[in-house]
Amino acid sequence: MQKNTRNLTYCIKTYGCQMNENDSEKMAGILKNLGYQEEIDENKAGLVILNTCSVRENADQRVLGIIGSYKTVKKNNPDLILAVCGCMMQQPEIVASIKSKYPQVDLIFGTHNIHRLPEFLNNFSLNGNRMIEVWEDSDTIIEDLPVQHKYPFKAFVTIMNGCNNFCTYCIVPYTRGREVSRRPEKIIEEVQALADSGCLEITLLGQNVNSYGNDLEETVTFAALLKDLSQVEGIERIRFMTSHPKDLTDEVIETIAKYDKICNYIHLPIQSGSSRILKKMNRKYSREDVINRVEKIRELIPGVSITTDIIVGFPGETDQDHQDTLDLIKTCRFDSAFTFMYSIRTGTPAATMADQIPDAIKHQRLNECLEILRDLSHECNALYQNQxxxxxxxxxxxxxxxxxxxxxxxxxxxxxxxxxxxxxxxxxxxxxxxxxxxxxxxxxxxx
Ligand code: SF4
Missing domain, CATH: 2.40.50.140 (Nucleic acid-binding proteins)
Structure with a gap:
């Protein structure tokens, strides 16, 4: 059975973080190489790819609802190939559910094998059989995939995959596997090519960029990588995320301070201001450690902007723990923050912890955080007036x-x-x- 040989157009819908966005850019690059063109209208595209995110459980439900809606889309466009990939597919129960309840899905693959997309499409167009292939983990990063960057002047560059930290609320180590760093020369090569094409700004991506290189045979630190990348001519700005507070070394801070191209901006997700809750989260730092890191950053990098992530209502969080968070936000004077109410993520240790916090209290705590953050943001931004x-x-x-x-x-x-x-x-x-x-x-x- 020969399916969909003529409509070589694709529409990729990306959910979740920048790592997923970068994966989608790689899939777009692969598809362009195969002769596909982008089609933003999913009703007209020959191939729709849903690149899913698993960080929040209600996001899973939302995406399953979206997959459900493709029953109608496929009725109107029977030659449409529907592919679903990303972190959600790394959970066997989700794949099992799609397999039994969503016949409209043609291709299922995970986070470790997007490079096999051409084979999946080829096989499907030859036999029309649904294809499911999810790799549990991978100890290598596939290099030299074509990438279709969204903007010509700025680009994401993934420097490592996976995470070894197992924060108790987070599903990522289960969906993205263990840390695997790219070889520095391959990263420099990619950044040089971006510079040659006119790109001015790169954002280095990893779940914990500060532990970059720990898994490589020779010693390469994140600071050393930053230094090397700042030598690439044509690149004007280097950003990175995410920076785990426990691994942010003096060397990295000194490197940011020393090299002009490395932006004076650090996203430092503290999650909580209570050492007791940080321990329950398995973050491996205390509120004192956060204060120490922020003081060091401000001492060495004048005018730096520091942003953070906060989770309110983690299981067992008391009023005092929450006050500690508010207090730490004020002490650190964050420029802004992404704030979240803790939500149960099945499959993580925190999901079964006692003392889950009622929603009403989570809402109240979130609002209290937001109020402080809004004032702080305004104060930080006011420093830019007339500059x-x-x-x-x-x-x-x-x-x-x-x-x-x-x-x-x-x-x-x-x-x-x-x-x-x-x-x-x-x-x-x-x-x-x-x-x-x-x-x-x-x-x-x-x-
Ligand atoms: S560091 Fe923690 S929060 Fe970040 S990806 Fe790893 S486990 Fe998740």
Whole structure:
């Protein structure tokens, strides 16, 4: 049976983190090499790929609902190939459920074998049989996959896969496997190629970039990698995420301070301000350790922006633990934070812990965090008032088609007046208004 040989168009829907976005860019690159074109309308595409995320359990339910809706899409477009991949597929019970309840899904694969996409498509077009292939883990990273980056001027570069930390609330170590670092020369090669193509900004990705290189035979630290990458001509900005507080060494902080291209911006997810809860989360640092790291960062990198992640309502979190979190947020003076209410993730140790916190209390604690963070963000942003900052102009502003938006090296969102031709350039902007979550400004000159 020959299926779908003519409609060589694809639509990839990506859920979750930047690692998933980067995987989707690789799948797009693979598909372009196979002669596919992007089609943003899923009803017209010949291939739809849902790249799923498993971090939150209700996200699983939402994606299953979306997969369900493809029953109708497929009725209208019977030649559509529906593929589902990503972290959700690393859970056998999810795959079993899709297998039995969602006949509209044609291809199922996981996070470790996206490079096999051409074979999956080829086999399916030859025999029309549903194909399921999920690898439990992988100790290698497939190199030299083509990548279709979303923007020409900025790109994600994955430097490692997996995580060894097993925070008790997190499913990632089960879905992405153990840490595997890419060889530094392959990363430098990729970044050099990006620079040659005109890319100005790279974001290095890993679940815990600070432990980069620990699994490689020769000693390569994350700091050493940063130093090497800052020598790549053409690259103007280097960002990275995520930085686990327990592994953020003085050497990394000193490297950020020393090399201009490494952005003065650190995302340092503390999760809680209570040492007792941090222990239950298996984070392997205390609130004192966080204070120590933040003091060191601020001492060595003046003007740095530090953001964080907070989970409120972790099992057993008392009022005092919550107060400790609020207090630590104020002490560290974070520029902003992603805040989450703890939600049960089946398959993780925290899911079966006693003393789950009622939703009403979680909501209240979340609001208290948000209130403090909003004031802090405003205070941090106010420091930019009347300053001239360099902004990478990224796109037309969402709220005003006559303005552009972009980011400072410290990660601040800036909306400013400038012509479309500035998109993709680093330009000087004078900040005229500092708001809580963004800055407004006027472009004063190109760079
Ligand atoms: S460090 Fe913790 S939260 Fe981050 S991916 Fe690993 S287990 Fe999950």
């Amino acid at each position: 001239i900052v360099k902004v990478l102009a990224e796109e037309t502003s969402k709220n005003n088609p006559n303005r552009l938006s972009g980011r400072t090296e410290t990660g601040k969102l800036v909306n400013f007046s400038a012509g479309q031709e500035a998109i993709g350039q680093i330009v000087h902007v004078k900040i005229t208004t500092a708001k809580s979550f963004s800055l407004d400004g006027e472009m004063i000159e190109g760079d």
